[in-house]
Amino acid sequence: MNAEIPLEGRVAVVTGGATGIGLQIVRRLLADGARVVLAGLTEVDVKCAVEGLAEEQPSLRSGRWASYAGDLAVAGAAEELLTAAVDAFGGVDILVNNAGGGVIAPTLEHTEKTLQATINNNLWTMLRTTLAFLPHFVGRGHGRIISIGAESVRNGLTDHAIYNSAKGGVHGLTTGLAREFAAQGITVNVVAPSYVRTDELDAKLAAGTVPPRFPVVLKDAVDLIPMGRAAETDEVAAAVAFLAREDSGFITGQILSVNGGSSMS
Secondary structure, eight states, rough: OOOBBBTTOEEEETTTTSSSEEEEEEHHHHHHEEEEEEESSSHHHHHHHHHHHEEEEEOOOOGGGGESSSTTSSHHHHHHHHHHHHHHHHHHHEEEOOOOOOOOOOOOOOOOHHHHHIIIIIHHHHHHHHHHHHHHHHHTOOOEEEOOOOOOHOOOOOOHHHHHHHHHHHHHHHHHHHHGGGTTTTTEEEEEEEEOOOOOOOOOHHOOOOOHHHHHHHHHHHHHHHHHOOOHHHHHHHHHHHHHHHGTTTOSSSSEEEESSSSOO
């Protein structure tokens, strides 16, 4: 392994890769030498992300990345994503399950629609994509599965109970898969951030378009963090990049908290 280009020769797929944390993960994996398939929910989001990457990193050959748009909570979409990645680069080494998002609200204010959306976006996307990619990794005798979980699963953050039910499923599935597939060269881990600053959320806060209770939730989240601030997207991406490397190969079934100390163990 080249220490300066630790992911040279590797292919990564990043779900939810068109915005926020996911886009920063794409940037980091590209910087570390990987070829990357950026998967996003809509064609518009994906097109904007790819055009932005081309402007930011003109020195990178366009052949270093590919893209896919679709709802990975829908049956069959994850298989399409795998096919697109194999067609583009011949195989996949790293799967980053970053797609997520849900309605943050008091439990009794949730509706059937918000319940379904929260579980679909956070658990079904990870479950369907992981199940689609696992046979591919087994066949290659190698794979890195890294999912974005949530610190709120541990600390029970304000208004996060339903969201935590989905992200807790991600955490639980990770440990089970890690034990089941360890002997086949596959590691399965979670990166669990606390509240993370993203450009999209900063813009909504500045415009006052967040739900009325969100400032309360945000204050509670930051108050729990001894460092007194939210995480930055590049700090989350750095943890993902570490778990994707070859020299992290003895780490599996772990929940790596990127939380500024809000929970400690």
